[in-house]
Amino acid sequence: MKVNIHLNKRVAVIGAGLTPFRRRLLETPQEIAWEAASKALDEAGLELKDIDCVVIGSAPDAFDGVNLKGEYLSHGSGGIRKPVSRVYVGGATGVMTAIAGWYHVASGLCQKVLAVAEEKMSPDRPHPQAIFRYIWDPILEKPLNPNLIWIFAMEMHRYMATYGIKKEEIALVSVKNKRNAVNNPYAQLGSNITVEDVLKSEVLVWPVQLLDVSPVSDGGAAIVLASEDVARRYTDTPVWVEGVGWTLDNTEWPARDLSYARYVEFAARMAYKMAGIERPNKEIDVAEPYDPFDYKELHHLEALQLAKRGEAPKLLKEGVFDIDGDIPSSPSGGLLGVGNPIAAAGLMKVISIYWQLKGTAGKMQVKRPVHTGVAQAWGDLMQAGTVIVLRN
Amino acid sequence: MGTFLNRITIIGIGWFGFRPTTPEVSFREMVFEAASRAYKDAGNINPRNDVDSFISCQEDFWEGISISDEFAPDQMGGAMRPTMTVAGDSLQGLAHAVMHINSGVANVVSIEAHSKVSDILTFSDLVKFAMDPIYVRSINPPNFHFIAGLDAVKFMQRKGITREDLALVVEKNKKAGLSSPRASYASNISAEDVLKKDYVVYPLSELDIAPFVDGAIVIVVADEEVAKKLKKDDYLVIKGLGFATDSSNLETAELGKANYMRIASDMAYRMAGIESPRRYFDAVFVDDRYSYKELQHLEGLRVSEEPSKDLREGNLSPQGEIPVNPLGGHMAKGVPLEASGFSLLLDAIDYIKQGKGERALVASWRGIPTLTGSVVVVEKP
Numbered sequence: 001m002k003v004n005i006h007l008n009k010r011v012a013v014i015g016a017g018l019t020p021f022r023r024r025l026l027e028t029p030q031e032i033a034w035e036a037a038s039k040a041l042d043e044a045g046l047e048l049k050d051i052d053c054v055v056i057g058s059a060p061d062a063f064d065g066v067n068l069k070g071e072y073l074s075h076g077s078g079g080i081r082k083p084v085s086r087v088y089v090g091g092a093t094g095v096m097t098a099i100a101g102w103y104h105v106a107s108g109l110c111q112k113v114l115a116v117a118e119e120k121m122s123p124d125r126p127h128p129q130a131i132f133r134y135i136w137d138p139i140l141e142k143p144l145n146p147n148l149i150w151i152f153a154m155e156m157h158r159y160m161a162t163y164g165i166k167k168e169e170i171a172l173v174s175v176k177n178k179r180n181a182v183n184n185p186y187a188q189l190g191s192n193i194t195v196e197d198v199l200k201s202e203v204l205v206w207p208v209q210l211l212d213v214s215p216v217s218d219g220g221a222a223i224v225l226a227s228e229d230v231a232r233r234y235t236d237t238p239v240w241v242e243g244v245g246w247t248l249d250n251t252e253w254p255a256r257d258l259s260y261a262r263y264v265e266f267a268a269r270m271a272y273k274m275a276g277i278e279r280p281n282k283e284i285d286v287a288e289p290y291d292p293f294d295y296k297e298l299h300h301l302e303a304l305q306l307a308k309r310g311e312a313p314k315l316l317k318e319g320v321f322d323i324d325g326d327i328p329s330s331p332s333g334g335l336l337g338v339g340n341p342i343a344a345a346g347l348m349k350v351i352s353i354y355w356q357l358k359g360t361a362g363k364m365q366v367k368r369p370v371h372t373g374v375a376q377a378w379g380d381l382m383q384a385g386t387v388i389v390l391r392n
Numbered sequence: 393m394g395t396f397l398n399r400i401t402i403i404g405i406g407w408f409g410f411r412p413t414t415p416e417v418s419f420r421e422m423v424f425e426a427a428s429r430a431y432k433d434a435g436n437i438n439p440r441n442d443v444d445s446f447i448s449c450q451e452d453f454w455e456g457i458s459i460s461d462e463f464a465p466d467q468m469g470g471a472m473r474p475t476m477t478v479a480g481d482s483l484q485g486l487a488h489a490v491m492h493i494n495s496g497v498a499n500v501v502s503i504e505a506h507s508k509v510s511d512i513l514t515f516s517d518l519v520k521f522a523m524d525p526i527y528v529r530s531i532n533p534p535n536f537h538f539i540a541g542l543d544a545v546k547f548m549q550r551k552g553i554t555r556e557d558l559a560l561v562v563e564k565n566k567k568a569g570l571s572s573p574r575a576s577y578a579s580n581i582s583a584e585d586v587l588k589k590d591y592v593v594y595p596l597s598e599l600d601i602a603p604f605v606d607g608a609i610v611i612v613v614a615d616e617e618v619a620k621k622l623k624k625d626d627y628l629v630i631k632g633l634g635f636a637t638d639s640s641n642l643e644t645a646e647l648g649k650a651n652y653m654r655i656a657s658d659m660a661y662r663m664a665g666i667e668s669p670r671r672y673f674d675a676v677f678v679d680d681r682y683s684y685k686e687l688q689h690l691e692g693l694r695v696s697e698e699p700s701k702d703l704r705e706g707n708l709s710p711q712g713e714i715p716v717n718p719l720g721g722h723m724a725k726g727v728p729l730e731a732s733g734f735s736l737l738l739d740a741i742d743y744i745k746q747g748k749g750e751r752a753l754v755a756s757w758r759g760i761p762t763l764t765g766s767v768v769v770v771e772k773p
Binding site: 062066069070074082085086088090100107109127134159247248251252266381 | 451454459463492
C-alpha cells in the first residue's frame with residue numbers, strides 16, 4: 001500500500017459548527033445540516049458563495065427515511081449549483097467526510113470546502129435499531145434476525161475474555177465521558193454517574209448494559225477546510241490536517257478477531273506515516289476515539305497505538321485518559337456523553353480536536369498544552385476505520 | 393476553484409452483464425467478474441499489491457441493504473485497504489479517485505459501480521423516497537416521471553422542440569445501439585413507432601423512457617507515470633472532469649434547463665482548456681434516459697445551441713458532424729443505476745479504441761428526482 005509521503009498541498013481546518021445533539025430535533029434533516037454548515041462558515045469568516053465544493057457525510061439513508069440522501073441533503077448543506085458529493089463508510093462516515101474534504105483541497109480541485117455530516121435517527125419507528133435489521137448478509141445472516149447490540153455484545157465479551165478485563169474497568173469510560181460532556185454545550189447526556197450506576201443499568205445483551213451504550217440522537221456537524229494560502233488569509237490559528245487514513249476489512253465479521261480492531265490500526269498507521277508520527281503514545285497530545293459503546297473507546301485507543309493491547313483499561317484507571325491526564329481521551333464527552341447521530345458524531349470528534357488545538361474548546365479545553373490530536377471513527381460490520389491527525 | 397496537479401489516466405476497464413436480468417449472479421459476483429477483467433486489462437495487475445485505494449459507488453435503497461458499503465471491499469480486492477463508498481454516480485466516484493491520486497494518497501485507484509435493478513420489486517416507490525418528504529413525496533404522485541414531464545414541457549416550449557424531435561432521438565439511439573455489444577434494448581424502430589405509443593406522462597411515451605439494466609463496471613485509474621509503465625501508450629487521459637448539483641429542491645431549481653450540466657461541464661472544460669466543445673470533441677456520450685434529456689443536456693454542455701435543428705439535419709447521428717451516443721446511449725443499453733456514468737464512459741472508450749475518434753465528452757445525470765450531473769473529458773494521450 002502506498003501511503004502519502006509527499007503531500008501535494010497543505011490543508012487547514014478554519015471553521016467548525018455543531019448543532020445540539022438531541023433525541024428529537026424538530027428541524028428537518030436539511031435544516032439540521034444548514035445550522036451546522038452556517039455556524040462553520042461563520043467561524044471561518046466565509047459566506048456560502050466563497051465555497052468551491054461541498055462534501056456530505058451521512059450514514060444509512062433509512063435513518064432520515066430518504067433515498068439518495070446526499071442529493072436531498074445537498075440543499076441544506078449549501079450544495080447549491082456547486083460540485084457536491086456524498087461519502088459513506090457506515091459509522092466511520094463522519095471522519096471520512098473530513099478526509100474527503102481534505103483531499104478535495106489537497107488534490108488541487110478546490111480551495112475552500114464545506115464538509116457537512118448529518119443524521120436524523122428520531123423518525124425511525126419503532127426504534128432506529130429497526131434500520132439495523134437490514135445491514136446483514138441477506139442470505140447467511142438476515143434470517144437469524146440479529147441486531148447490532150448482539151454482535152457488539154460478542155465483541156465486548158471477546159475483548160473482556162481475551163485480556164481478562166472486568167466490566168467495572170470498562171464502565172469507567174462511560175463515567176469519564178459523561179462527566180466530560182457536562183462541559184459540552186452541545187451534549188445530550190452529560191452527567192456525573194458512577195461505575196455502580198453503569199453496572200446497575202438495564203442489561204440489553206450481556207455484557208452490554210444501557211449505560212454502556214451511546215444514545216439515539218439527531219444532529220449535524222460541519223467544518224470548513226482550506227488550502228494554505230487561503231487559510232492564512234482568514235485565520236492566524238489554522239489547524240492543519242497532517243495525516244489521514246482509512247481501511248475497510250472484509251464483510252465476514254464472524255471470521256474476524258473481535259478482540260482487536262486491526263482495520264483501525266491499519267488506518268491509524270496510514271495517517272501516522274503521513275503525519276510523520278513514529279511513537280503515537282508519545283506524540284499524540286489529545287485523542288477522540290470513537291465510543292458508541294464504552295468498551296469501543298478502549299478497543300480503539302489500543303488500535304490507535306495509544307495503549308498496548310489489553311492495557312487501555314489499566315491506563316484509564318491510572319487517569320492517563322482523563323481530561324487532565326497524559327493523553328486526554330474524548331474531552332468532548334464522546335458519543336456516550338454528547339450523543340450519537342452517526343455521521344455527525346464522527347465529524348464532531350474531528351471538531352473537538354480542532355477546537356482543542358485552536359484553544360477554543362472552552363470548558364472542554366484540556367489542561368496541558370496540546371499540539372497534535374487524533375480523531376477516529378468506526379463502522380460497518382465492525383470493519384471500517386477512519387483516522388485523521390490534526391496539528392496546530 | 394483550482395485544477396488538478398497531475399494528469400490521470402484510465403488504464404483498465406472491465407464490465408459484466410448489461411442484460412435486463414442476471415439471475416445467475418449476485419451483485420458481488422458481477423462486480424468480481426468486472427474487477428477481474430479490469431485488472432487484466434490494466435496489465436494483469438494484482439489488486440492486493442498494485443492498487444492503492446478502492447471506491448465503490450452505490451446507494452442503500454437500490455441494494456436493499458442498509459449500510460451497503462459493508463459489502464464493497466471483498467469482490468474488488470479492497471479488504472484491509474483504503475476502501476470507501478461514494479454515494480453517487482460512478483463519474484463522481486471517478487472524480488474522487490482522481491482526487492486520491494492528486495492528493496498523493498494513491499497512484500492507482502479502482503472504482504466499481506453496479507446495478508442489480510432486476511432485484512428491485514418496487515422501484516417507483518423507492519424513487520418516491522428520494523423526493524423531499526414534506527413538499528413532494530407528500531403529494532403521493534402516482535407516477536414519478538411527472539417531474540420529467542414538467543421538465544420536458546418547459547424545455548420544449550423554450551427551445552421550440554416537438555414530440556417528433558423526441559421520437560427522432562429514440563430512433564437514432566435505438567438504431568445506433570445495434571453496433572454495441574451491451575445494448576439489450578437496441579432495435580430498428582422508427583420515429584413513427586414512438587409516436588404511436590400512448591403517453592406515460594405527457595410528452596413522454598414508454599419508448600421515450602430508457603429501461604433499466606443489470607450490470608457492473610470496474611475502471612482502474614492511475615497517474616500517467618504508472619500508466620506508461622504498465623500500458624506504454626495504450627491508455628486514455630482524463631483531461632478534465634466536473635460534477636455539480638443544481639438546487640436539489642425542485643421548487644427552487646430551474647426546471648427546463650440542465651444547469652447542473654452547464655456548471656459541471658464548464659468546470660471540466662476549464663480544467664481541460666477547452667473553449668469550443670463542439671469543435672473539440674469527436675463524439676459525445678450523454679445521458680439520454682429520457683429522450684428530451686439528450687437534447688437538453690447537449691444545450692447544457694454547450695455542444696448545441698439548437699439541438700433539435702442539429703438532430704433534424706443529422707448532425708448528431710453516428711455519421712454526423714458531432715455524433716451523439718453513437719453506440720446507442722441508455723435508450724439502447726438501459727440505465728444501470730450508479731453505473732450509468734461509467735456505461736457512457738465505457739462507450740466512449742470503445743469508440744476511441746475502435747479508432748473512430750480521439751476525444752470524447754461523457755456526461756451523466758443521476759435521474760429523477762435529482763439535479764446532479766457529472767462530466768468527463770477523455771482522450772488519447
